[in-house]
Amino acid sequence: MCNTVQIYSILDAMQPIRIQAVPVPLPGFIASVPAGFPSPAADHSQKRIDLNEHLIRNKEATFLFRVRGDSMSGIGIYEGDTLLVDRSIDPRHNAIVLAVLNNEFTVKRLYRRGGVVKLISENPIYPPIQIKQGEELLVWGVVTFNLHKLY
């Protein structure tokens, strides 16, 4: 509750000034005082595992993408999953890559052996896509992890 106190100003004795007075709780003890036995683990505590550190090696180069479709279901990448894509990694043979095909993003396994470049689906109903000579394939980044929700 606010109480209203009226005091008179020195400058103008005729003009009351309203001051809002409110209860001021004074802080007591801020620190806690330990009682009982000290924790035997106190000297051994470590920082809890941070998933960012383990999932993201190059944070400035890592981007997230959401999966649509089932062309990679054979290796457990399903519709609605979230992919971590690292642009800084070299796209080697057999890597799972995010590529740009016909101006669209696609996730596929990269095949590059003996001058042959293919994008391979991990689902038998989708045939491999061969990149012909003179055609350009842009690999946007390499997929490093898949986040798949289980509950």
Added chain:
Amino acid sequence: MTKKSAQQLALVDCNNFYVSCERLFRPDLAGRPVVVLSNNDGCVVSRSNEAKSIGIRMGQPWFQAKALAEEHNILALSSNYALYADLSNRVMNLLAEFSPRHEVYSIDECFVDLTGMLELRAVSYAMREKIMRWTGIPVCVGIGPTKTLAKLANFIAKKHPRSQGVFNYNALTEAQKVKLLSGIAVDEVWGVGRRLAPRLAKYGIETVQELRDAHAPTLRAEFGVMVEKIQRELQEVACVDVEEVTPPRKQIVASRSFGNPVQDVASLKAAVALFVENACGKLRSQQSHASMLQVFLRTNRFRADLPQYHPSTAVPMVTPTDSSLVINRWAGILIDQIWRPEYAYKKAGVMLSEITPNTQRQNDLFAEPEQAEDSKLMAVLDRVNQRYGRGVLRISSQDAGEEWGMRQERKSPAYTTCWDDIPVVA
């Protein structure tokens, strides 16, 4: 400061930055003319090379460009600052690895001091390559002995394809410098611009070389110390230092023009509540409190036919605070004081000042201490909005009144900062 500078200062500038950000997640935009528009979709603020060659000018009002845009099928996008800020941070963090001395100059420019490094060209190409590879953003590098010349070198790197995105002014002979600077109009120099250029032309100064050679005392007498500084920078005497740390802000302003003029007080309060939220978010992110709040309203200056009213008022707060709720309550009171029903408002804003770090906060002996719940609530609000996008959790008065918001009809998703907006791959 009379000694000639031996600095190797690089200015790294992102090419068509906003357009490059948009294209990163839209492969279908490659090769197509694209522009990004300012707040309220007003003016062109970024152009792809294709849009430049069609003749779209920087800063051109969009309604003027519309006919040209339709003819050439130019795609116009609203500005998506969440995306640009994230990509900018990535670029700047990578650049920081190249030198301990660097200064983020703007969202798409950074000065990097390469003094003392060998193989400057190799380092410059490595910067370009790494930023392109890691972030997908193309950049150009200009090297010079001063900031002004580094900026000019960057302009040359951008203009001339033969430079392949890197230009080192320091590698030129004096004769080459004269030839180069004689071929560049003076308004390309940092700080000269379109207003000063015609005045310089009256003194026969039309090229950069002519400004470099101009009679210094006359220049100073006619144009002041700033232009003299520019001349000295062109003469390779460093006058502008690299500022490595940006000091925490002493004032935070949040304001914006309205898409449509606003007349009723509830809508104004809704807009100001959003500005308060933005300003307080910044305040909290720099771990500070403010104890002065200013609120202002503006009618449309460009409508001379309408009555004009530009009120402003401020209130000191007894206890420094970073709570959006506390500051919004005060902002509402201030608006009630200055709002007049007969005007149509085009702009409103808030300014927080008397900013002190949390560690130096001075409570008032006679005032009620700030509620601890408030700061917990603000922390939750910041985290939720961080995760789900700005404005998901907000002060309810933001939703009052009629629609005043920015016109952003063509905004792309917040691909990298909002969980529900991340790009889709098939």
